[in-house]
Amino acid sequence: xxxxxxxxxxxxxxxxxxxxxxxxxxxxxxxxxxxxxxxxxxxxxxxxxxxxxxxxxxxxxxxxxxxxxxxxxxxxxxxxxxxxxxxxxxxxxxxxxxxxxxxxxxxxxxxxxxxxxxxxxxxxxxxxxxxxxxxxxxxxxxxxxxxxxxxxxxxxxxxxxxxxxxxxxxxxxxxxxxxxx
Amino acid sequence: xxxxxxxxxxxxxxxxxxxxxxxxxxxxxxxxxxxxxxxxxxxxxxxxxxxxxxxxxxxxxxxxxxxxxxxxxxxxxxxxxxxxxxxxxxxxxxxxxxxxxxxxxxxxxxxxxxxxxxxxxxxxxxxxxxxxxxxxxxxxxxxxxxxxxxxxxxxxxxxxxxxxxxxxxxxxxxxxxxxxxxxxxxxxxxxxxxxxxxxxxxxxxxxxxxxxxxxxxxxxxxxxxxxxxxxxxxxxxxxxxxxxxxxxxxxxxxxxxxxxxxxxxxxxxxxxxxxxxxxxxxxxxxxxxxxxxxxxxxxxxxxxxxxxxxxxxxxx
Numbered sequence: 334x335x336x337x338x339x340x341x342x343x344x345x346x347x348x349x350x351x352x353x354x355x356x357x358x359x360x361x362x363x364x365x366x367x368x369x370x371x372x373x374x375x376x377x378x379x380x381x382x383x384x385x386x387x388x389x390x391x392x393x394x395x396x397x398x399x400x401x402x403x404x405x406x407x408x409x410x411x412x413x414x415x416x417x418x419x420x421x422x423x424x425x426x427x428x429x430x431x432x433x434x435x436x437x438x439x440x441x442x443x444x445x446x447x448x449x450x451x452x453x454x455x456x457x458x459x460x461x462x463x464x465x466x467x468x469x470x471x472x473x474x475x476x477x478x479x480x481x482x483x484x485x486x487x488x489x490x491x492x493x494x495x496x497x498x499x500x501x502x503x504x505x506x507x508x509x510x511x512x513x514x
Numbered sequence: 515x516x517x518x519x520x521x522x523x524x525x526x527x528x529x530x531x532x533x534x535x536x537x538x539x540x541x542x543x544x545x546x547x548x549x550x551x552x553x554x555x556x557x558x559x560x561x562x563x564x565x566x567x568x569x570x571x572x573x574x575x576x577x578x579x580x581x582x583x584x585x586x587x588x589x590x591x592x593x594x595x596x597x598x599x600x601x602x603x604x605x606x607x608x609x610x611x612x613x614x615x616x617x618x619x620x621x622x623x624x625x626x627x628x629x630x631x632x633x634x635x636x637x638x639x640x641x642x643x644x645x646x647x648x649x650x651x652x653x654x655x656x657x658x659x660x661x662x663x664x665x666x667x668x669x670x671x672x673x674x675x676x677x678x679x680x681x682x683x684x685x686x687x688x689x690x691x692x693x694x695x696x697x698x699x700x701x702x703x704x705x706x707x708x709x710x711x712x713x714x715x716x717x718x719x720x721x722x723x724x725x726x727x728x729x730x731x732x733x734x735x736x737x738x739x740x741x742x743x744x745x746x747x748x749x750x751x752x753x754x755x756x757x758x759x760x761x762x763x764x765x766x767x768x769x770x771x772x773x774x775x776x777x778x779x780x781x782x783x784x785x786x787x788x789x790x791x792x793x794x795x796x797x798x799x800x801x802x803x804x805x806x807x808x809x810x811x812x813x814x815x816x817x818x819x820x821x822x823x824x825x826x827x828x829x830x
Contacts (some may be wrong), residue, residue, distance in 0.1 A: 408826075419550075420554055425559075450563075452560070494608070
């Protein structure tokens with residue numbers, strides 16, 4: 334099976350640092366900005382981003398977790414249904430800027446579902462999207478990310494496998510030729 | 515925080531929810547996990563998710579119901595399903611139409627799922643054999659009421675942390691109660707010990723073959739248990755008197771403050787409703803902090819959303 338390493342532990346750390354610097358440039362002290370991590374892996378990234386920004390800026394960053402399962406457009410169209418995870422948004426996002434955080438941007442459908450799920454918690458002034466990996470030329474919806482860790486050219490048949498140390502004990506992101514179940 | 519990787523299945527094995535007897539422990543746990551997520555949804559400012567927006571559900575009630583019907587309807591609407599309601603009192607059933615014909619007529623209007631309550635035990639099981647649709651049993655005669663049992667167990671789990679090893683007593687008219695039978699199956703599958711308590715005439719002769727304890731003394735029963743599910747005295751189902759008078763029932767089996775206070779420990783009180791205040795339970799007990807009666811109603815919507823969502827995911 335062919336696979337290519339996209340980001341290793343050290344590169345991932347540098348990438349997150351860079352993304353955080355970029356966020357701080359645009360959002361100052363995060364007093365009117367909140368971060369929403371998409372379940373499951375966007376949550377781990379959101380946690381890391383929150384930690385880095387709080388260390389760099391010494392300010393508090395509100396963070397929530399969003400599960401999109403009930404808002405997806407492929408319900409009943411998947412062979413194996415997705416299982417819902419926890420949604421925890423302990424604040425209103427009314428009149429805030431929201432940064433959605435996810436691991437991989439592929440078709441754009443998860444992000445559409447996330448925006449749908451997000452409006453249950455209020456009307457934000459602005460919504461931005463941060464992703465670690467942007468798979469180019471694979472979008473099925475007009476959705477693009479504002480902050481990208483790494484752009485990757487991929488075929489639709491390929492699969493980006495994200496391993497994060499919170500989950501698998503090791504940070505490594507691979508491009509695989511076949512999806513391994 | 516992330517529970518996608520929890521062990522367990524993603525999908526129900528069964529295509530219908532006919533009774534608790536047919537469910538596995540894994541299926542019950544999946545329903546509970548899904549209900550946790552829906553309970554969160556119904557406590558948000560916007561209480562609706564779009565999952566079932568292309569699904570039509572018919573609520574077919576051949577027997578009166580307020581709470582269950584409202585709860586199902588609300589669950590369906592919170593999932594964005596299209597809902598039609600049918601009640602036998604104002605329908606062609608009165609003109610002699612058979613059950614299968616009635617349901618087939620409804621299904622030919624492109625209905626995807628059926629929620630049915632019927633006064634005959636086994637009606638949903640009969641339908642499941644003859645029609646090709648997802649069926650949810652909302653109570654059949656004196657047989658089963660699976661969604662009620664699931665929400666009762668879910669409410670106990672929520673308050674006590676878990677059900678395994680807990681002792682639950684079901685008090686009252688066990689003979690005519692579909693809630694009692696479904697509760698016995700659900701609680702036993704979840705690892706609880708179950709006791710039934712009531713006048714000997716209202717306890718089925720062979721109930722102990724299900725592995726439940728039988729106790730005729732309400733004080734002993736309450737002292738034994740961690741949770742007591744007090745059933746309504748169903749005067750409409752009693753064609754002959756099973757006890758000499760209502761006054762006597764209240765005297766021997768009514769749960770009042772005095773009895774509850776005299777216990778060595780604090781127990782939780784459940785009641786599937788509607789309450790006959792002052793008969794099987796007094797107001798002071800029903801309105802106390804350890805009574806879960808209104809939690810049960812709230813959890814009922816979440817449990818029903820979970821069941822409809824999980825069954826809808828199996829629609830073609």
